[in-house]
Each structure stands twice: as C-alpha cells, then as structure tokens.
Amino acid sequence: MSHIQDLEKQLRKASDAYYNDENVMLSDKDFDNLRDELQKLDPDNAFLKEVGAFSTTALSKVKHVIPMGSLDKINTEKEFNTWLTTLSKTVTNEFDRDILIEDKLDGVSLEIVFYKGKFVQAITRGDGQIGDDVTHTIKNAKGFPRKIDTDNEYVYVRCEAVLLLDVWKKHFSDTTANPRNAVAGLVRRTSAVDSEHITCIAFDVEWSDDEVLAEYKKIEWLREQDFNVVETEVVFGRELSNLPQMFDQMLKRRDTLNWEVDGTVLKINNLSQQRKLGERDGRPKWAKAWKFPASGGHTTLIGVEWSVGTQGTITPVAKVKPVSVGGTTIQNITLHNADEIERLGIYIGDTIEVIRSGDVIPAIVRVVTPGKKRVKIEITECPSCGTSVERDGPRVICPNNNCKGSASKRIKKWISKRNIMFLGDSALNTLECTGVVNSIASLYIMTQEKMVAAGLGGRMSEKILEEIKKSQNVELSDFLGSLSIDMLGRREAANLVTAGFDSLDKWENMTVDDLLKLDGFKETKATRICEGVQYKWNEIQKLSMCLNITNPKKKEKKMSSSLESVTFCFTGKMEHPRKELEGLVESNGGRVTSVNKNLTYLVIADVNSTSSKAVKARKLGTTLISEDDFLDMIG
Template identity: 30%
Template sequence: MTDASTTTKHAATRILELRAELDTHNYRYHVLDAPSIPDAEYDRLYHELKALEAEYPELVTADSPTQRVGNLALSAFGEVKHEVPMLSLGNAFAEDDLRDFDRRVREGLADELPAGDLFGGGAIVEYSCEPKLDGLAVSLLYRDGQLVRGATRGDGTTGEDISVNVRTVRNIPLRLQGSGWPGVLEVRGEVFMSRAGFDALNARALESGGKTFANPRNAAAGSLRQLDPKITASRPLEFCCYGIGQVQGELPDTHIGILAALKDWGMPISRELKLARGAEECLDYYRAIGEKRDALPYEIDGVVFKVNNLTWQRELGFRAREPRWAIAHKFPASEELTELLAVEFQVGRTGAVTPVARLKPVKVAGVMVSNATLHNMDEVERLGLMIGDTVIIRRAGDVIPQVVQVVLERRPDWSADELAARTVKVPSECPICGSAVERTQLIKRSKGRETVSEGAAYLCVGRLACGAQLKQAIIHFVSRRAMDIEGLGEKSIEQLVDEGLVQSPADLFTLRFEQIVDLEGFAELSSKNLLAAIAESKRPALARFIYALGIPDVGEETAKVLARALASLQRIQQALPEVLTYLPDVGAEVAHEIHSFFEDEHNRSVIAQLLERGLELQEEGDLHPEFAACASLAGFIDKLNIPFIAATGAEKLAAKFGSLDAIINADWLDLRQVERLNEKAAKSLREFFDNPANAERARAIEAQLREFGMHWESAKKAAEGLPLAGQTWVLTGTLEVMSRDVAKEKLEALGAKVSGSVSAKTHCVVAGPGAGSKLAKASELGVKVLDEAEFLAVLGSLG
C-alpha cells in the first residue's frame, strides 16, 4: 500500500470518528439537554473535521455534520406529495369542549374499553399531552437512517420540498442515532424559533437596517422558506418532533412509546411531554402549562392531546380533514386584528413623551384591549403606522399590549391630503403643561471628542412644572423601594397635586391634617395614619433617598453604590463625572446624568427643602475604605481621554513625572525623554494641556479626589470588615419568614453582594420553596446551599 493510500485511509478513519463523536455531542446537547463537553471543545472537533474534509473532498458524505449549509440558492421549491396526509387538528376553546372530545372518544371505543355505564362513563382513556408549538409543521423522511427529504405541510396533501433548508437546522439529525429504526421513517414535527433567538434575530436586523419580523412564527416560516439555504442557516431555528407519517418497519404501540424511541434515535421531543388519564387530568395539564406559558423559552398557542394507544387511534379513524383521536386545546388568542383610532402622547416621570395607540376595543388573550404601547417614534416609523390602519395587537400574560404589525392590504386608498392628516406627529408642546417638547440627544464620549446624535425619545422640558412629571416623580418618591410612605396611592397623589397642596416632594412634609381630611378617599383615621407614615419616613437610609430622587438611569443598585462608596449626600452632590467613574458599574454616561441632576438649580432647591423640613439621612459617614486612595496618576491621565494617550502611555507619563502639575507643565524636551511615547502622542498631550480649560478641569478633578480621600497620595484605610464583605450570595425560590427584598437588605448590610445568577464565584445560595434552575446550577457547581431556617440561623449568629 502506498503512503498516499495509507494517509487517505487514516484520514477516512479519523473522519468517521469525528462524525460519530460530533453526532453524539449534538444528541446530548439538543435532545438530552445534557452536554458533556464545552462549546470550545465541540468547535475544535468540528473544525478538525472540516479541515480533513477540505483536504479529502472525496470522503465528504451528505450526512456529515459539516454539510448543513447548501452552497447554491434554489430558483424555486419543488412539490412533495405526502404519502400519509398531514391533517390539521380539531380545536377545543373551553373546558367543556375537551370533555365533549373525551366523551366522543369513549363512545367511539365502547367495544374496546372496559365495561362502564351506558356510554362508557366508567372507562378512562389515556392521552399524551404536549404543548402546541407556534411554528411551521414539517415532514422529515429517513431511509435506512439517513435524512433524504424535508417538506412543508402545505395543504396537507402536497407540500414544498425544503430538503436543503431543513439540513441547516442544527438539532435535526442528518443520520439517526443508535439502531433498530425502520427502513423508511417519516418524522413529523414543528420548526420554530425560541423567544431569545427571535429577539437576537430582530436586534441584528435593526443594527443592519434590515426588516424585523412581527413574531417568532413568521420568523421561523420565513426563514425555512428561503431560496438561499445560507440565509436559513444563519437563523436560530429549532425542531421538535411530535409524531410520524409513513413507516416501513416496527414501532412501539403507543404514541408516547414512539416518541421515546425517536428520542433514542436522536430526535428532539418536547420536555413537557406527559401521560394523562382521562379528561380531568388533561385539564390539569392544560392549566399547569398555561401558568408556566410565559416562562417557557418558546411560544405556544395551546396544548395537543392524543389518544395514546395506537390501536385505538386506528379504531377511531378520521373525519373530513382531522383525526378523531386528537385535539388541540387552544389558549385564548394572544394576537388579534383591530383598528387604530388615534395616537395620543403620555408624559412620564422623566419627561419622556411617549406615543400610545388608542384602539377599537378587541379581546386579546381573554382581556379586552383598547390601548397599546408604541414605545417611541422610531417604532411608529418602523411600523409605518397611520391613523385608521388595521393593526395586529399582541398580548402575552401580563405584558402591556403592543402593536406588532400594520396590515397594509387593509389600508384604504387614501388621498395625499388624507395621508398627511393621518400621519402620526410628535406634538411640539407638552400635552400636559404646554412646555416645549425636544428630541433627546445621545452624546458618545471617546478620546478627545464627543459625538452627538439624535436619540429615540422626546422630552418635555417643563420638569416639575409639568403636572404629569410631578405626579410620576412623587409616585416614585413615596414608593416602597424608595421612601416607603404608606397610604399614598396614585389617586391620592393626583388629588394632592391637582389641589395645589403638593408642588414638589418636599411639600409632602408640610401637609397638615385639615388639608387632607376632606379629600376623596380620606377620613380622620386615614389622614392621621398618612401623616404618621410621612413622619416615620424622615430618617431614610442614604441609598433609599438617592433612589427616591429619580435621577435618570440611577436604579436601586447604582444608588446603593453611590451611598456605600461616597457615604454622604454632600459628596454625591459635588462629585464630578470623572470622579464618579471610579465607582463600580458607573460609566461615563450615567456619571454625567448624576452630575447634571445635582447641577440643576430646581433639584438642588428641592433637596435643600427636604433637609430643612426634617429629613435626617442615615448611614452617612466617611468615604468607604475600599475607595480610599483608589485613584492612580496613570489611571487619572487615562480617564482624561487625551487623544493618542492610551493606558500604557499614561503609565509611562506617571512614572516619568510623578505628579499632575509636572505633566501639565512638561515641555517638548521633557516629553521626548518619556520611553516609547511617540511624537504624535506627545503633540496631542501638549495641545490638550495648552488649552487652559483642559488644564483647569484636570486640576479640579484632582482637587476633588484629594478632598474625598481618593487621591493617589491619600492615606489608605483599613476596612473595618463587615462579616460577609467580598462574598456573593444568591436568593431563589420563596422565602416564608421574610421577603426576598428584606433578605437582600440584610445581606447587603452585612457586606455581601446579592446577585441574580449563580456562578463558580457564588459563595452561597439561599433556596426557598419553588427554587428552580438556580438551585440546580448551584448543585452542579458545588456551591453551598442554605434553606431559609439555616439562613436565618446565619443572620442570627451575625447579630
């Protein structure tokens, strides 16, 4: 045997080994949901196989994992005649519809079922139960275990040949696993797109200026029917098997048994598949899936029930276009058509002027809907929305209904004047206070320059002179996570503002009994209780107070960072943006928002009034030891964003000159002596500090770092050592003795960071009843887990 043939033989053997290994890993990942190797190792195996096949193209076969992307686009799809028709299912919309279906099944099987009453009422039929995926039904034909054809359902009798495209769907096996499969096996199922995949696809489309999809079902169907299979391959499609068509060979005698066999052969099946005995257990399953519907990673529109016994399926047979042995119990519609009557504009707490669709009332997912969100004017333009359009409305669970698509086919043939009148326009004046409405600007800061572009939002510039902003600001100010003033609901706040009793949050602390006792919803006791709650709120923790102020982009966590690090309202108010960026998770944009808020004269006045009216902030003190002397001269120079001065150059400058003043005053000769500082960087540095405003700004930042104790020459402080400092904890499930919010506060007060996800760096997980994936992840990583009783014992031991 020649060296060449020996090499080819070794390559062929290795190719077979790699294919088998990759097929196994695909099966474990997509079907068992139990991957045994990291993605990087899978990629290494895949690229090794791809390289070998490129070197030995004669060894490439159609079932290789590398052959999932076709090279040539099709001019059209061919037709496929279904040997066994792909029939649709009858629908049940109410519980009694399902009970009637079960009754008909039992009547049809009267001769097969055990004896019962006259109508077989004492007999129970077993049904398979699985979610009804909202995707595109397809047929996959395997001969001798190899995928040879893929087809759409079409009209049930004739579909389209999409063989090239189905091969690109990652969890469809090109060759069946194991052994024992029939010589001819037609697998049927649904190609769908997960919610996460759909969101990512639309995000990429928006970034590239492309067209977005209205919903995951449309995205899946459109992706699978692309004439260019490379486009299909780029889409996040998945497959789930729900049954079979034509078969030549032996299979189990129950529907669930067949699905279990298909899973063994590499077919992904629903993880929610269950067996139910009788109609009532089916209804229990329907309700349970309905409750978890919005938590599923994919969209479903109901549940499918099938008689599990195949002999009984054949006995029941078919009627017209649907089987008598299966039914789809649909959820209330989550999408409906209606008419857009008008677009109005609401004003929020931050002054954002947001379009809201007023609709002809329509029932969606069991709820009457007459309003829907439009997010912003960019969304209105993307939809091409006109007043009077027929639109598709979507509602999922408790999510605010949204307009997802305009049905252009139903748009009347309006004249040019009518089109102009029906165009949605942003008001030039605030609909609440009449102040100007301006489009936001996005400022992107980089080395030595600012880039300004238009934002998506429009803002009323009236601030707290605007009634809507004032009401929303006070609603936020008194909320549970902010100042936590009980007895002040939205209606009460609206009354107080409308009556002129409250014109800023500070006015809450001057309210008198006689001013509120006669207001609607108030009486003597509730008025006294409210005044007592206001008085009790006068000693808020600094973090709560900062959050209550409603600073744009400052949520609870950022407020806690500001309070923990700077530890005084005065320092937070004075802090320059560049100083704020030394704090964790405070970027340049948020830092400028914080600084701008406290620079505003009205905001400063309100804060001063709050303090004058008796507010005493708690947990104020010295700068946190973690941030004492946290700045370095090199880091400081880098933060100035001087063009062509990167971190390395900043370190060289700091090492050479040792102080900011020395760097500002350095001449050309001095700069030439800085190791590896090129002429362009030296020139840029000199030009930057030759501008008096830049030099003055740098000195002001340095002075504040020194004042706060963050300067590189400041004294380091020893941390007093909170018992849980440096530890990351995770809370999951339901805590019964205390709420998770309270537990989080307790942990943070002891120095711990409370995270929403489990990782190898997690110190401990507190798991209450109902704990799910986070508890499983903790077990997998070997992270310590406490139940609530053990957690309370830990808190007790720490005082």
C-alpha cells in the same frame, strides 16, 4: 413581477430583518403562512433551501467550522404523525426512536467556541455558513462558563441568547417592542453597552467525542460544565403517541417561564440514528420544530393618548377596540416613542395585529388593513402644560422645566418610593388642583387645615400627615434615588454612597471624571447623573431641610469564619426574611450563590421537593437542608 417572485422578495426582506435587525417586519405566523404558500407554488424555490439570512451588519464575518443548520417546522398533530411514519421506515426498532423534546427558545442563535477548554469566540447563526463575530458582547453575558473541562481541542456549544422576561421588563420594555427584538440589538451592538443583561441558554454541543451516544447526554454534559441549559425530556419510542398531549402541556406551561418560547424541538435521541437519517438542504431529517400557535388578534386603532413622564418624555399609548389575546382583553398598548409609530406605519382607523410580547406585554406587530379614513398620529403640544413639544431622536419631549404634568409624576414616584400610605391619585389630584401640593417639598409643609379646605376629610388628612412624618427619616441613597434623576435609582445611589459619596456636599461636587473611575460607569451614564444632580440641586437642598437624612449603618465585621468556603442557596418560602438568612451566611464567612456544581447546601422549605432546583441540586450532589437545619448550623 410574478406572485412567486413577490412572495420570495417579501420573505427575503422579512428574513433579513429577523436575523440582522432588532425590528421584525412580520409575525411568525405571517412569515410561516407566506413560506407555506411559496412551498406549494414553487417547492424547488432557492429560498426554501436557505438557512437564516446572510449578515448585512458591519461586524466581522466568521465562517462556521460546523454549519449551523435550521429545522423544518410542523404545526399540527397530523404533520407530526406523518413525520413519525417517515422515521419508522428508516428507524425500524422502536427502541431507537426515543425522542428528546426541549423548549424552542425565541432569541438569537449563537455558536460559542472553546479552544483547549477556554472561551475564545461567539458567532451568530447568520446564513448557517457565515455569521457575525459577537465575542465583544457575549463575553459579558450570563449563563455559560469561560472555562470547561475537556480533552477536545475545540468544542462548539450551540445556544440561544435571550433576555429574561423580568430583565426585559425592568430595563428595556419602554424602548423595545419585545425581548427578542431587544436581544437581537444587544448581541450586535458594537459598543457592547448593556450586554451584561444577555443570558445564554445552551441546547447542543459539537465535538469529536465519540463516547457520547445520545442527545440527552450532551445536555447532561453541558449542565455539568455549568451552562444554563434548556428544559428537556426523553419520550420513549413506544410512548410517542403521547407526544401531542405533552405538547399541549408545554403550551400551557410557557406562561410560567421567564423567557420567550415559541415552540418545542423534537430530536431523535440516538446519535447513530441521527447520522443514519441524515439531512436535506441543511435541515436534519431527525429533528423538527413544532411551533406554538400565534397568540395574536386583530383590532382597530381608535386613538392615541399621550402622557408626560418624570423626565419630560411624552409617551404615546394606543387605544384599541377591546380584543382578546391569549386569554386577556387588551384595550391599551404602549407605542414607546415616535420612531416606533413611524416604523409600524400605523394611523388611527387602521386594523392592526396585536400580540402579547413574551405572552405578557401587549404589542402592535403590523397594519393588517389600512383604514378608510386614516388619521395621522402626531402631537404638537404637551398634553399637560400646552408647551410646544420638541423631538429628541426617537423621543418627543416637553421642554418646559416647570411642566405640572412632569412635576406630578415626580411627586407620585416619591410617594411610591417612600411608601406614603393613603395619598393615592385621587387625593393627590385634589391637593394639586387647589395648589396645596406643587412639589415634593410642599408635602412636608402642608397642614391639616389646608388639606381639609382643599376638600379632603379631617381623619384622612390626619392619616396622610402621619405617613408623611414617617417618611421624613430617610437614608441618603433612598433620598437621592427617589427624586427621578435620570439614570439614578435607589440601588445606583446606594452604590455611590458605598463608593464614598456619603454626604450631600460630596454629591454637590461630584464630577463626571469622579464617576468614570468607578466600575460600571461610562461617559453617557456618568454625564446624565451629574447633570441631573446639578439641575435638581436647588430642589435637593430645599427638600433636605424637611428631612432627617442618614447614612446606612456600617456593616458589622464577620461574627466568625465558621462558614468559610461554604456556599448556600435559598429557595421556597422561609419563616425568616430571605435577606436576613443570606446576611447570616455572609456575616459568618459563607457565600450565597445559585445552584451549580460548587454549591454546598440548598436550603429549601421541603427537602423532599421535586422542584427543578431541588432536582438539579440532587444531580450535582448538593446537600438539601431545611431552614431549621441551617439555623442549627449557625448556632
């Protein structure tokens, strides 16, 4: 096989993984380097003219009415200037060379189809001509309206499906390497489980509306229709020399965003000039993607540390030689599970590439160079109790129900959730090692004498016991939601209490069928919660005897309907707690919402603010008021 054929094979395999799988084989930097090499060696290679990758999933295939092309990339200021020179030969008037710049989102590109104003279908990019029908997942996603105001029979909205970073960290960071991988899996998941976490951010619209003359007008229309849209800015033709500096500013700004961005998209703003410039091989001549430099680094994997969690799952953490990535020194990187180790093909001693996924979470991308003396990463015994481990799908678990390491993690979680001050890791370790603490319930029967005998100071012991006493008053949902029961956090427990499971007797007799009658519960979740409660029932009973468990106070009826049909959004720092202010709205018949065309008031610390929320609210005609104005309104 020739080198060119080998390059093409590598690129096709990596492209297929990127577009059709939730695991990425190559970093963007390595993919682009290979593509550039192929471009130099064989500029007419068929791969270079292809868009995306043909879908290899089992989902239904749909042909795009309007092909979803891709963009050629630029990586340097020199390449940008070369493009500008090319543009100026066709677009001779500098007033027609205004450029719209927008974030290049790093997710899954989609086309959302509306028929007679109603959402009817969602299709992945695929190879630009044919994509997967993912209506079953996107119908549950956030960020776009299900109905739009239009006279067009068909409207095609282009958007990026993403996982917001805070959502990914909360729900998926333990099981996926980065938000892009996670959303790629969610979009194509046939069961549609967890698809409600997907957010769609629109960046283009196609229709038969000839009255729209500029790219920014499309964005304005999308915003008016209540789509989440990309951040955009128009740079005038006479000011294009400032674009490289603006690019640097956007590069610095991406650390503040709540979604992954891997570059900037540049588009000629004038639609008639776009048509005049045309395209080549499915890529528009009037647009470019200016990629951000990869924020990765190379280091050596020197070891793996395994730790057991609250459910007995044993998680591997890679220990690497310190490496600076994106201004942060990295030494520890989670490997999530055994499947991830196998997928990466890593061994101790290998030189590896490390990135900061979402510019936040360190992640290993690939093996750069195999080590001379490679050591296989494996585990046979629980690092805490020594019990032989078992494999459960991708997970390694300790089957010992009395594992001290797992019990210790559950105690620490309880201490954290119940906000027991002064009982940190060092003090807890001392109490555990001497047998004073071996369960959550043991916290409530230990004495100052035992604590001092274990090695803690008298005054510190006294302060810890005072905090433990405070924690004895607990609402039922906080009690159950802090016990490390699988898939049962405090919020879910509160939902179940509200749904009628408002006593321990009802929780003891709760069945899977009971939960399946409630919104948001499917077989797996209901089964795991019920099994978890039954498994821990003896512990629940024993601990409940040490506590004063109460139910939350019933919500008071509305004080009035003075705010009926009025909507509020609160932003910025307030004198009163946000929840208190929102409670006042709801108790007076109003509704709390986000900034959208139906918002009545945006309550903001500074009514003259130029924040993105304030700017958007003004454009939508929303009234901006201060906290004092709001309180005067309530009376």
